[in-house]
Amino acid sequence: MGARIAIAGGGPTGLMMGRLLAKDGHTVEVFEAAHEIGGLCRSMDVDGYTMDLAGGHIMFTRDQRVSDFWDELYADGEVCTHERQTRILHQPNHFVSYPFENALGELPLEHNLDCTEGTIRARLERDRIPEPDNFADWIRWKMGDGVAKHFMEPYNRKIWKADLREMNTKWIAGRVPDAPFEDVLRASLGDTTEGYTHQSVFRYPLRGGFADIHDRIAEPIRDSIRLNHRVEAIERAPDGRTWLVDGQPFDHVISTVPLQHLPKILVGMDAAAADAARRMQFRGVACYLLGIEEDLVEPYSWVYLPHDSMGPTNRITYLSNYSPENAPTGKGSILAEVTYNPDTPPSAGADGQRLVAEGLQSAGLLEADRVQVSHGVLNPVSYILYDLDFEAKRNTILDHLDGLEGFHAIGRFGRYEYHNSDQCLARAFGLHERLAPILEAGGGDDRYAVEGPPGETGR
Ligand SMILES: Cc1cc2nc3c(=O)[nH]c(=O)nc-3n(C[C@H](O)[C@H](O)[C@H](O)COP(=O)(O)OP(=O)(O)OC[C@H]3O[C@@H](n4cnc5c(N)ncnc54)[C@H](O)[C@@H]3O)c2cc1C
CATH class of the missing domain: 1.10.3110 (protoporphyrinogen ix oxidase, domain 3)
Incomplete structure (x- = not known):
């Protein structure tokens, strides 16, 4: 008999856990608050242009297992491969190579x-x-x-x-x-050297934007995903061993819910851990897709805009360079990212879109009156902010959570690890490896932190 496992969050981490555990014959249920899966890796269609909702995402990894998994996922060849071409806009119309030094x-x-x-x-x-x-x-x-x-x-x-x-x-x-x-x-002395070489070649799905990866990951567990279901209560069942998630019984809970939200959800959370969780700091990213004429597209993957004189955008991605399917024929697209403090969100509407376009125009990257389509999206929980007591707070929270038998915190904000989606998949492989024998044996005491391979960000 397989175990019943609740997964809170249908982003890359939750979906991968669901896929791996379902393959072992366990019953998984993935609860996703949004109307669709993918978390920060979602994409949407804006009048024929593909928009990655939480900024420019690419497939690159140093993890061989993830790389092999992606190969398997894209055995049909529906993926584009690119050499990274990144620039810093030092002054209007003056690009320099990246990294700056x-x-x-x-x-x-x-x-x-x-x-x-x-x-x-x-x-x-x-x-x-x-x-x-x-x-x-x-x-x-x-x-x-x-x-x-x-x-x-x-x-x-x-x-x-x-x-x-x-x-x-x-x-x-x-x-x-x-x-x-x-x-x-x-x-x-003029000899531009290459830096950050592990990212020098990257992949990107041919169709459907970055979200396509996670649509493919989710394919075998489609029927087990509950959309529009925000988990509101995770509590111990009366037997003191299993769990209730919004009243439904499960043997294990895998939570990718941002730690700062857990005090409201996890019934009986330790007071010090709850206090630390409420104080975790994060930043949002507002993303703006601009559909433009093809001749405005530079031959770059993405460009950093370090100076305030260039408008609010900190980075743009030429998303139409990632896949020919990302824009209609003869058109191109820019995805602009504007990070924000969640206490002061920018406008995602017409005002915000205008501000971004004007900033890019002042930087020499755009003719604002030639923008044909624009759309903005706010992603309030996007970047971890590593404040001075970050480690102390995080350790307090995780010491408590990792001591809860059958509860597993994992994910970019589920564990506050500065992970790209490839590392989230690697962590899911790791947790699955540790859980599999325990589930196979029918439960038992399973106190284990989600530690990664040495050298990765971890505790
Ligand atoms: C600007 C930017 C650029 C990035 N670039 C890259 C890149 O180039 N390559 C790359 O691989 N990665 C990149 N990343 C990182 C990538 O987006 C994340 O690593 C990945 O999405 C994290 O997956 P996750 O499942 O842990 O969390 P998320 O993607 O945040 O998913 C969590 C999910 O849980 C859901 N949820 C939250 N609370 C509840 C609840 N109570 N009940 C039910 N569901 C809930 C959310 O709706 C969400 O769908 C980038 C991120 C940002 C912000």
């Missing part, structure tokens, strides 16, 4: 001098000064004043909508490109 020679001479001198000074002083634990000081300690001034500070202030002194540095490894000193010097 690998492209100093492409900057105006004065800016190159600032950055190169700062890099050298920082390198000479670094061994004398202990590594700072706040992001603002870390930037200057690691990269020097010039890179801080011309890119890192304006860009990070724009994306995080936070005081960088109030952010920690634990999340940086693998997230902020770390160019070797020699590469930076070479770059400043």
Whole structure:
């Protein structure tokens, strides 16, 4: 007899868990609050243009198992492969390569001098000064004043909508490109070096936008997905061992619900853990799809817009470059991302769309009166904000949750791990591997954290 397993959340993590457990013969039920599956990886059609709702998403991974799984999922070949072409818009109409430190020679001479001198000074002083634990000081300690001034500070202030002194540095490894000193010097002399090479080739579904991956993952469990069902109560059943999810009995619960929402849902949550969960900080991303004429499309995958003078957008993706199916023939598309503090959401409507288009026009990326279609979407829970007491809060919450037999917290916000969807799939493989023998044996004590392979973001 298989186990009955409730999965709260039908994003990549929940869907993958459902697929793996259903394949083992267990009865799964995936509860999804929205009217469709996919979470942050959803896509929609806007008058013939494909829009990825939570910003530009690409398929890339360092995890062989995930890569093999994607191969299997796309054995029909319905996937596009691209070389990453990313740029930073340094000034209107002046693109430089990404990462910034690998492209100093492409900057105006004065800016190159600032950055190169700062890099050298920082390198000479670094061994004398202990590594700072706040992001603002870390930037200057690691990269020097010039890179801080011309890119890192304006860009990070724009994306995080936070005081960088109030952010920690634990999340940086693998997230902020770390160019070797020699590469930076070479770059400043005009030899642009390549950085962040693990992302240099990526894939993207041919049809249906990024959501297609998760539609395919969900295919075998379609009948087990309950849409428009926001889980409101998870509690121990009277037997003290199994669980009730909105009154329905289950042996196990897998929760991808953002931790900050759990105090309202998880009955009897430990008070300290609930308090910490309420204080977890996050940021939203407003996304705007702009349908444009093909001649306005640059030959890039995505472009960073670090400066406020370029409008509210922090990054654009030329989504029509990802798949020929993403825009009607002869047309192209831009997907603009504007991060926000959830307390002060921007307009997703006409006002917000106009502001974004005008900003892109001032940056030289658009002729606003040639935008043919535009659409905006708010995604309130999109980025984890790594504030100074992040680790302490998270540990308090997870120590409690991981001690609950039969309850498993997993996912980008279900566990507050800065994971892309590939890492979410990797975590799902990992949890499944640990759960499978326990479920096979018919239950038992299963206290295990969702630890990943060494070297990944984890506790
Ligand atoms: C701007 C941006 C760019 C990104 N780029 C990439 C990229 O290039 N490549 C990549 O692989 N990844 C990328 N990601 C990351 C990717 O979006 C996430 O890793 C992934 O979506 C996380 O999956 P998840 O299932 O853990 O969470 P989510 O996708 O957040 O899904 C959680 C689901 O749970 C549901 N839910 C929440 N509460 C409840 C409840 N109480 N009851 C029922 N359902 C509930 C939500 O509606 C949602 O559907 C990007 C993310 C952002 C924000």
